[in-house]
Amino acid sequence: MTGEVDLDRLADYVGGALDGTPDQAALARLIATDPLWTRAHADLVAADAGVRADLAVLAAQPEPLPSDVVARLSAALDAEPPLTAPAPADPRAHLSVLPGGRATSSPVRRRWRAVAGVAAAAAVLGLGAATLAQGLRGGGPTTMASNSAGRAATPSSAGSAASLAAIDVRTSGFDYTPGMLTALGASVSARSSGSAKTESRANTLSVPEAAGRPTLVPEALRRLTDPDARAACLQSVLARYGGTAILLDYARYEGSPALVVLLAGAGGAPAQKWVVAVGPNCGTGGAITDQLYSGSVG
Amino acid sequence: MVDGGTERRDPRDDAALMHAHTAGDPDAFAEVVRRHRDRLWAVALRTIGDRDEAADALQDALLSAYRTADRFRGDAAVTTWLHRIVVNACLDRMRRRHARPTVPLPEVDRTVAPSVDRDTALVVHAALGQLPPDQRAALVLVDLQGYPVADAARVLGVAEGTVKSRCARGRARLAVLLGHLRDPDPAGERNPVGQGDVPSRTGNASGATRVGKEGGK
Numbered sequence: 001m002t003g004e005v006d007l008d009r010l011a012d013y014v015g016g017a018l019d020g021t022p023d024q025a026a027l028a029r030l031i032a033t034d035p036l037w038t039r040a041h042a043d044l045v046a047a048d049a050g051v052r053a054d055l056a057v058l059a060a061q062p063e064p065l066p067s068d069v070v071a072r073l074s075a076a077l078d079a080e081p082p083l084t085a086p087a088p089a090d091p092r093a094h095l096s097v098l099p100g101g102r103a104t105s106s107p108v109r110r111r112w113r114a115v116a117g118v119a120a121a122a123a124v125l126g127l128g129a130a131t132l133a134q135g136l137r138g139g140g141p142t143t144m145a146s147n148s149a150g151r152a153a154t155p156s157s158a159g160s161a162a163s164l165a166a167i168d169v170r171t172s173g174f175d176y177t178p179g180m181l182t183a184l185g186a187s188v189s190a191r192s193s194g195s196a197k198t199e200s201r202a203n204t205l206s207v208p209e210a211a212g213r214p215t216l217v218p219e220a221l222r223r224l225t226d227p228d229a230r231a232a233c234l235q236s237v238l239a240r241y242g243g244t245a246i247l248l249d250y251a252r253y254e255g256s257p258a259l260v261v262l263l264a265g266a267g268g269a270p271a272q273k274w275v276v277a278v279g280p281n282c283g284t285g286g287a288i289t290d291q292l293y294s295g296s297v298g
Numbered sequence: 299m300v301d302g303g304t305e306r307r308d309p310r311d312d313a314a315l316m317h318a319h320t321a322g323d324p325d326a327f328a329e330v331v332r333r334h335r336d337r338l339w340a341v342a343l344r345t346i347g348d349r350d351e352a353a354d355a356l357q358d359a360l361l362s363a364y365r366t367a368d369r370f371r372g373d374a375a376v377t378t379w380l381h382r383i384v385v386n387a388c389l390d391r392m393r394r395r396h397a398r399p400t401v402p403l404p405e406v407d408r409t410v411a412p413s414v415d416r417d418t419a420l421v422v423h424a425a426l427g428q429l430p431p432d433q434r435a436a437l438v439l440v441d442l443q444g445y446p447v448a449d450a451a452r453v454l455g456v457a458e459g460t461v462k463s464r465c466a467r468g469r470a471r472l473a474v475l476l477g478h479l480r481d482p483d484p485a486g487e488r489n490p491v492g493q494g495d496v497p498s499r500t501g502n503a504s505g506a507t508r509v510g511k512e513g514g515k
Contacts, residue, residue: 007470008467010470011463011466011469011470012463012466012467014470015466015469017459017460044473046478047470047473047479048466048469048470048473050473050476051469051472051478052469054422054472054478055437055469055472057415057418057419057422058344058418058419058423058426058442059441059442059444060415060419061415061416063339063340063344064339065335065336065339066339066349069356072353072357073331073335073356073357073360074328076357076361077327077328077331077364080361080364080365082322082323083322083364083368178310240324241322241323242322254309266321267322269322274321293310294318294323294325295314295318295323296317296318
């Protein structure tokens with residue numbers, strides 16, 4: 001093939017689009033033997049380098065998203081409803097954690113079973129479930145699992161059984177990481193299935209032991225041991241994510257004092273578990289305000 | 299929501315945020331957007347060539363991503379998925395307006411080296427607007443945004459060889475537009491912009507040369 005040079009083919013050749021194809025060899029032969037193609041190839045190679053240099057100049061120009069476009073995108077996305085409605089399907093699910101809330105026996109029993117699952121799974125993991133929830137009717141704590149991790153340092157205000165009924169309250173002393181929070185939730189999920197297999201699987205989760213960890217409520221979280229403050233915090237968490245709080249841990253998250261809240265039935269989906277870590281100011285002004293972590297589980 | 303630059307950094311990775319978004323977390327998607335918005339904006343602006351159109355395309359794309367997040371299966375990076383949606387939104391808009399260049403090529407004396415890179419950037423930006431949309435999109439991803447060919451192929455949904463071909467032919471066309479290569483078709487007989495994926499610049503009406511099909515394996 002001689003004569004006119006097909007620059008598209010030549011560009012493909014120069015750009016490596018023909019590598020490994022029969023056309024690559026054919027073009028190489030033409031370039032080697034046909035002076036017209038030889039010159040065109042040399043010209044294009046030189047021009048290609050010039051274009052790449054020009055493109056590099058443009059590429060080096062920063063193109064941050066302009067503030068007016070940021071505002072416009074924010075408004076557009078804010079107007080979108082969440083994919084899953086955050087309101088719980090069963091409004092009674094809120095009752096056990098709201099100030100003065102009362103629950104009927106049926107949902108309470110369901111929560112109780114869930115709490116038992118939480119505690120058992122935590123024991124398997126060595127998480128140090130210090131105390132199971134307060135008795136449903138103000139009785140003393142039912143120790144489901146107690147190990148070296150720390151003993152029932154239930155917050156002083158936890159005597160308000162009405163606000164903590166059926167919630168597993170802990171002071172594990174953990175300094176949680178995202179992975180630990182996921183493992184915590186996973187253990188709950190695994191245990192909930194009730195099979196020996198899942199229990200065994202839970203044992204393999206790599207939640208580190210926390211030898212020597214403190215068991216008291218971090219000083220910065222004292223505010224959240226007050227029943228009203230705690231209720232306001234939980235209410236703000238539930239308002240955002242829905243469901244029922246089944247576990248509270250006065251601990252830390254990545255070094256910061258944090259109240260870890262495990263939710264069941266988040267977003268109105270019965271099987272959806274969600275874990276939230278909030279800081280000491282949670283609930284002030286009726287909002288979470290101090291969220292450190294939020295993620296689905298399972 | 300998207301502009302929460304002072305908020306504490308969310309520790310979740312992109313995939314976890316997308317999962318949280320589909321589960322109803324009202325903040326998760328905004329965090330994903332916050333992380334990638336500048337790159338997505340640059341892709342949109344450089345692909346479509348017009349600021350207002352780029353803003354429209356980006357908004358369309360992000361709303362689409364927000365609403366269809368449940369289709370994200372996690373078999374590709376979230377960034378790849380988002381780039382694909384943004385690029386497609388841009389290409390749709392460009393095709394709807396018949397890919398007419400919106401930015402005229404400035405009159406710049408190429409015999410004088412530009413003293414300011416910004417001048418070169420403006421010229422190159424305008425020249426990109428003369429390319430067929432598919433070539434432009436490939437060049438933006440690979441040569442401007444620096445994505446590997448394989449990633450660009452995933453974004454564009456074509457073979458890697460096709461990306462290489464589009465980039466190579468786009469650069470050859472830019473070489474003419476930017477004065478690095480003599481125009482082999484001064485009579486303007488090459489395929490008009492936007493018609494066909496790859497315009498021939500040989501302009502040989504006799505059929506002795508042909509308009510090459512896209513390369514690629």
